[in-house]
Amino acid sequence: MADRAVKLVIDQASKYYETRTGRVHALDRFSMEVASGEFVCVIGPSGCGKSTLLWSMAGLHGLSGGRILVDGRPVDGPNAQIAMVFQEANLLPWRDLQRNIELPFEIRRQPPDRARIDGLLERVGLSGFGAKYPRELSGGMQQRASIVRALSVNPSILLMDEPFGALDAFTREEMNLLIEEIWLETKKTIVFITHSIPEAVFLADRIFVMSARPGRLTRVFDIDLPRPRDVEVTTRPHFVELVAEIKRSIEHKPAARAA
Amino acid sequence: MASVDRELKDTIPTFGKGGDPAQTVDISNWSGLASELSLVKTGAEWAAILLVAVLIIGGGELLLRLYEVPTYIMPTPSQIVGALIKDFPAIAPHVGHTLVELLTGFAIGATIGFVLAAIITQFPFAEKIIAPYVLLLVTTPMLALVPLLILKLGFGYAPRIIAVALASGPMVMINSATGFRRVDLAKIALARSFGASTLQIFLKIRIPMAMPMVIVGLMVGSIFGLLTAVGAEMVGGSFGLGNRLTYYSSLIQMPQFFACILILAMIGISIYVLFYWLGKRWAGWEA
Numbered sequence: 001m002a003d004r005a006v007k008l009v010i011d012q013a014s015k016y017y018e019t020r021t022g023r024v025h026a027l028d029r030f031s032m033e034v035a036s037g038e039f040v041c042v043i044g045p046s047g048c049g050k051s052t053l054l055w056s057m058a059g060l061h062g063l064s065g066g067r068i069l070v071d072g073r074p075v076d077g078p079n080a081q082i083a084m085v086f087q088e089a090n091l092l093p094w095r096d097l098q099r100n101i102e103l104p105f106e107i108r109r110q111p112p113d114r115a116r117i118d119g120l121l122e123r124v125g126l127s128g129f130g131a132k133y134p135r136e137l138s139g140g141m142q143q144r145a146s147i148v149r150a151l152s153v154n155p156s157i158l159l160m161d162e163p164f165g166a167l168d169a170f171t172r173e174e175m176n177l178l179i180e181e182i183w184l185e186t187k188k189t190i191v192f193i194t195h196s197i198p199e200a201v202f203l204a205d206r207i208f209v210m211s212a213r214p215g216r217l218t219r220v221f222d223i224d225l226p227r228p229r230d231v232e233v234t235t236r237p238h239f240v241e242l243v244a245e246i247k248r249s250i251e252h253k254p255a256a257r258a259a
Numbered sequence: 260m261a262s263v264d265r266e267l268k269d270t271i272p273t274f275g276k277g278g279d280p281a282q283t284v285d286i287s288n289w290s291g292l293a294s295e296l297s298l299v300k301t302g303a304e305w306a307a308i309l310l311v312a313v314l315i316i317g318g319g320e321l322l323l324r325l326y327e328v329p330t331y332i333m334p335t336p337s338q339i340v341g342a343l344i345k346d347f348p349a350i351a352p353h354v355g356h357t358l359v360e361l362l363t364g365f366a367i368g369a370t371i372g373f374v375l376a377a378i379i380t381q382f383p384f385a386e387k388i389i390a391p392y393v394l395l396l397v398t399t400p401m402l403a404l405v406p407l408l409i410l411k412l413g414f415g416y417a418p419r420i421i422a423v424a425l426a427s428g429p430m431v432m433i434n435s436a437t438g439f440r441r442v443d444l445a446k447i448a449l450a451r452s453f454g455a456s457t458l459q460i461f462l463k464i465r466i467p468m469a470m471p472m473v474i475v476g477l478m479v480g481s482i483f484g485l486l487t488a489v490g491a492e493m494v495g496g497s498f499g500l501g502n503r504l505t506y507y508s509s510l511i512q513m514p515q516f517f518a519c520i521l522i523l524a525m526i527g528i529s530i531y532v533l534f535y536w537l538g539k540r541w542a543g544w545e546a
Contacts, residue, residue: 058452077454084452090445094467094544104453106463133544153453 004035007189008057008157012066015052026052028214029066036156037187039180041204043194045250049215050193054161057191058084070157080108083155085163089142091134097145098130104153113152120148124178140171144178151186160192164199173231176202184228197250201242202229209249219249334514342514343521350503350515354522357488357500360416361526364423365484369477371424372431377461377469380439396429402490414496419488426487427480434476438469471542478534485527 015027027049034040042050055061057068059077068075070082083104091100101121105112121127124144134142143163150158160179164172176199183190194200200207207221223242225233233239316336322328323335330338343350379386401422408418446468450460492501500519507516 055448058448060448060451078452080454082452084449086445086449088445090449092446092464092467094470094542103450103463107450107453107455107459135544 004037006033007036007038007071008034008191009069009072010053010057010066011069013053013056013063013068014065015049015056015061016064025214027056027063028216030210030215030217031066032208032217032220034189034191036189039183039190039192039203039205040208041192041194041200041206042208042210043197043200043246043250044210044215045212046195048210048212050195050210051161053215054084054159054191054193057157058082058159080153081155082157082159083150083153085143085146085150085158085160087162088166089134089139089146089163091142091146091149093134096131096133097126097137100134100145101130101149101152104149108153113154116154117148117152120151123182124148138171139167140175143167143175147179147182151182151188155188157189157191160190162193162195165194165196172196172199177231179203180227180229197243197246198234198239201225201239201246202234207246209246219246221246221249331511331513334517338514339517339521342512343518346515346518350500350519350522353498353500353503353519354526356416356498357492358526360419360423360488360491360499361481361484363416364420364488365427365481367420368424368426368428368484369431369480372428372433372476372480373435373473376432376435376439377466380436386436393429393433396425397433401426401487402494405491405494408491409495419491419496419499422487422491423484427484430480430483431473431476434479435469435473438472438476439465441468441472443468471538471545474534474538474542477537478531481530481534482527485523485530489523 010030010032012029012031013027014029015025017024017026030049030053032040042053044050052061056063057070057075059075059079059082070079075082091097092103095103098117101117102112118127121130124147126141126144126148129137129141129145134145137145146163164175167175179190179192180203182188192200192203201223204223207223208217209219209221210216211218221242225236225239225242320335320337323333334342379389404425405418405422408421412418412421442465446464447460450464455463488499489501489504492499493505494501496502500523503519504516507513507519
């Protein structure tokens with residue numbers, strides 16, 4: 001990664017929440033650097049602060065400590081360079097697909113880039129679905145539409161918050177292939193949050209493993225599987241070994257605490 | 260950044276259906292009223308509906324004639340329709356008066372109710388303070404205030420319009436507030452992530468999200484408004500359909516009395532159909 005420019009820096013990020021039951025320490029001095037065009041996965045147990053981290057990168061949350069830099073500039077609010085893909089597609093049910101995808105342009109008071117949107121819709125196999133409402137589409141189609149929405153404004157960084165967690169296994173596999181293809185074509189910088197280790201190994205250049213709350217960085221794995229990866233990759237011994245190793249690194253933590 | 264945190268209430272992001280306040284059933288949830296008004300489709304269904312109507316109306320006519328029920332107790336359907344046609348010129352201005360009171364009072368009440376709901380739900384603390392008063396307005400029959408209003412304002416439109424506004428406004432408000440409370444953090448975050456302002460989030464996310472409940476509120480509010488308008492007319496004054504009801508019953512002109520009731524029923528049904536249609540149009544995504 002040393003040959004590529006650093007796109008995203010997270011420097012000692014900490015986050016506390018004040019809740020009715022007291023102070024929750026969500027994120028504890030988490031640091032990482034992501035190169036331009038790199039595909040990074042963050043994994044960890046539920047409630048380890050992965051989403052907090054991502055929302056902070058998107059400028060939706062402030063940090064209690066530390067800082068986040070995009071292209072060397074600190075993130076202090078939503079940034080046009082960054083687009084987010086949410087859990088469960090997060091389409092607006094009262095808008096058809098076309099108007100859902102045009103939402104970012106509407107918000108920025110720009111004319112929608114029709115050529116780009118049509119190209120993206122075609123790319124993800126949703127041509128001709130513009131007049132459909134989200135409820136008329138399958139979960140996979142909804143999530144593909146939300147990826148189009150995020151890419152329509154041509155961000156340089158794509159933040160993905162467990163985007164395929166609610167999909168069935170087959171659709172999920174399909175989406176993983178699609179997102180890798182899109183990444184290879186567009187060379188966006190992607191930070192992808194998941195709690196599926198195989199998904200992370202399949203997609204990532206590097207995997208950042210987080211501990212349970214407060215979320216700390218415990219290990220970083222380099223995934224040296226050749227690109228483009230296909231479904232075949234998942235059956236190779238090296239893939240299986242990587243998954244097992246990462247699984248061990250996560251499982252060791254609670255065992256060590258219990259001892 | 261501070262404003263971002265305030266907007267999102269800075270809680271740990273949660274997703275999914277759990278903990279959605281709109282899911283909780285409370286006194287303000289009248290959504291049952293908005294459910295299925297099945298649209299007639301086939302000829303056979305039409306035939307069945309017509310048959311039942313003929314049976315009920317014709318049967319009523321037959322029984323009333325058979326047992327020679329006096330007109331002052333219960334006029335026959337044909338007498339009622341006859342009175343409606345014959346006396347319509349005399350009744351029509353009163354329909355107009357009632358509609359003026361209803362539309363004006365409802366427009367005022369609904370506007371205030373909607374705006375208040377939109378504002379107070381943004382400030383949970385303020386909502387807690389005024390909630391008991393809204394509940395008081397919802398549960399107290401505004402009809403009870405009409406004698407007082409007439410004392411202050413005379414027998415014109417004013418007391419009736421105020422009573423209608425007072426009856427419909429809180430209904431619109433309490434339902435709209437339920438709608439505005441349905442905050443989907445992820446959808447707000449989505450808009451915010453593309454740089455949406457607070458106003459844009461309000462217009463593009465919060466209002467459409469609240470729309471289904473707002474329409475239920477408008478429907479319930481307008482029907483409460485109609486009840487209150489007629490009731491207020493019965494209390495005092497010399498015009499309006501409610502006044503005609505007391506007038507015709509005092510003269511024991513029951514066919515005319517029931518003709519007025521028929522008109523009121525048609526106004527009520529029109530209101531229901533109007534809001535059903537609006538609901539399909541603006542909130543059909545939720546069905």
